[in-house]
Amino acid sequence: MNTPMKRGALIGCGFFAENHLHAWSGMQDAEIIALCDIDETRLEATAIRFGIEKRYLSAQEMIADESLDFVDIATTVGSHRVLVEICAPHVATVICQKPFAETIADAQAMVDHCLALGTNLIIHENFRWQRAFQQMKEMVDAGKIGTPHFARFSFRHGYDNYVNQPYLAEIERFAIMDVGLHLFDLARHFMGDVALLSCATQRLNCAVRGEDSFTALLQHDSGVTSICDCSFSSHYAPEPFPRTAALVEGDQGTLELDREFGITLHRDGVRELSNAEPDVPIWGQKPWHTTQQSVVSFQQHAAAVMHGKAQPQPSGVDNLQTLKLALAAYQSAERGETIDMRSWREDRP
Numbered sequence: 001m002n003t004p005m006k007r008g009a010l011i012g013c014g015f016f017a018e019n020h021l022h023a024w025s026g027m028q029d030a031e032i033i034a035l036c037d038i039d040e041t042r043l044e045a046t047a048i049r050f051g052i053e054k055r056y057l058s059a060q061e062m063i064a065d066e067s068l069d070f071v072d073i074a075t076t077v078g079s080h081r082v083l084v085e086i087c088a089p090h091v092a093t094v095i096c097q098k099p100f101a102e103t104i105a106d107a108q109a110m111v112d113h114c115l116a117l118g119t120n121l122i123i124h125e126n127f128r129w130q131r132a133f134q135q136m137k138e139m140v141d142a143g144k145i146g147t148p149h150f151a152r153f154s155f156r157h158g159y160d161n162y163v164n165q166p167y168l169a170e171i172e173r174f175a176i177m178d179v180g181l182h183l184f185d186l187a188r189h190f191m192g193d194v195a196l197l198s199c200a201t202q203r204l205n206c207a208v209r210g211e212d213s214f215t216a217l218l219q220h221d222s223g224v225t226s227i228c229d230c231s232f233s234s235h236y237a238p239e240p241f242p243r244t245a246a247l248v249e250g251d252q253g254t255l256e257l258d259r260e261f262g263i264t265l266h267r268d269g270v271r272e273l274s275n276a277e278p279d280v281p282i283w284g285q286k287p288w289h290t291t292q293q294s295v296v297s298f299q300q301h302a303a304a305v306m307h308g309k310a311q312p313q314p315s316g317v318d319n320l321q322t323l324k325l326a327l328a329a330y331q332s333a334e335r336g337e338t339i340d341m342r343s344w345r346e347d348r349p
């Protein structure tokens with residue numbers, strides 16, 4: 001018997017939504033039947049491109065008119081809370097792009113609202129869905145390196161992101177809120193929750209407003225450590241964007257992910273190599289296939305959640321802990337202090 005289709009709407013027809021819409025259009029058990037954007041030109045162009053007839057300039061109107069199973073919110077962060085609150089009472093599942101909020105107060109309100117209604121809140125956090133990280137996690141869980149004690153997740157490049165995402169150059173809180181969230185999610189995914197955090201930031205490109213580089217040291221609850229570092233102003237040839245390099249060391253071996261998708265397992269004095277390069281989706285192209293595959297995998301997972309076959313990864317509740325790390329990282333950098341996450345409170349709600 002065929003799985004019934006879940007019917008959804010996508011809100012926010014901008015740069016990244018293109019990946020969402022391509023990924024949804026290839027799925028057998030979930031589809032986008034309506035689009036919403038406050039920008040009519042973008043809305044029309046996207047609707048025509050993806051052959052979607054139902055188009056709305058207001059999420060409120062759309063949610064009143066349509067009978068939907070889910071919404072996929074792909075707008076920038078400033079609109080997330082209001083959109084989640086509009087949609088959550090009317091759908092079983094809300095998917096919201098990262099960063100899901102700018103403050104803990106907003107994030108907590110969204111989480112509480114969805115919990116009270118019994119609505120699934122899934123955060124579109126796609127790095128842990130990249131093929132390389134899925135393979136590395138399987139290897140760690142299979143005991144290939146023993147018990148992990150150190151990890152590093154490193155995202156350094158010199159790609160001009162400001163062409164496709166001009167808002168990145170204008171926001172006060174940039175690298176940590178943009179890429180730091182992804183790296184902190186990976187650190188928690190591999191090493192568990194965090195007890196202590198310290199972070200230093202840099203603004204290497206004076207044409208951008210916020211920090212475009214940071215280095216964070218995390219001490220996890222179990223005592224193991226990790227480093228997350230990112231730069232938008234580094235010189236490498238070939239340009240590594242949008243790939244992440246990583247290292248997870250355990251008491252019996254080490255896993256190393258290079259920027260060419262190679263995973264090296266060092267164990268018992270020998271090296272075992274595997275390749276984690278994802279396929280290029282039919283609608284995709286290199287070098288963006290890292291991201292494109294992760295969006296497909298994430299959305300397939302979201303559909304599995306909608307069909308009751310999986311638990312959200314990550315849920316709003318889980319991603320709240322990652323957001324706390326990002327906000328605490330700013331506090332650490334501003335004050336030059338190590339932050340104890342067990343007693344940390346937001347200082348600028």
Ligand SMILES: NC(=O)c1ccc[n+]([C@@H]2O[C@H](COP(=O)([O-])OP(=O)(O)OC[C@H]3O[C@@H](n4cnc5c(N)ncnc54)[C@H](O)[C@@H]3O)[C@@H](O)[C@H]2O)c1
Pocket residue numbers: 011012013014015016017036037038039042059074075076077079083097098099124125126164165178291
């Ligand atoms: N997961 C990833 O790897 C990844 C990569 C890039 C961007 N993102 C995230 O995706 C989100 C969107 O980024 P983008 O670069 O596509 O932004 P964008 O500015 O290109 O697109 C956002 C769209 O949302 C629309 N919009 C804003 N408020 C709205 C509202 N209230 N109702 C309906 N439409 C509204 C805007 O008109 C615009 O068309 C951001 O949160 C960003 O951080 C994630």
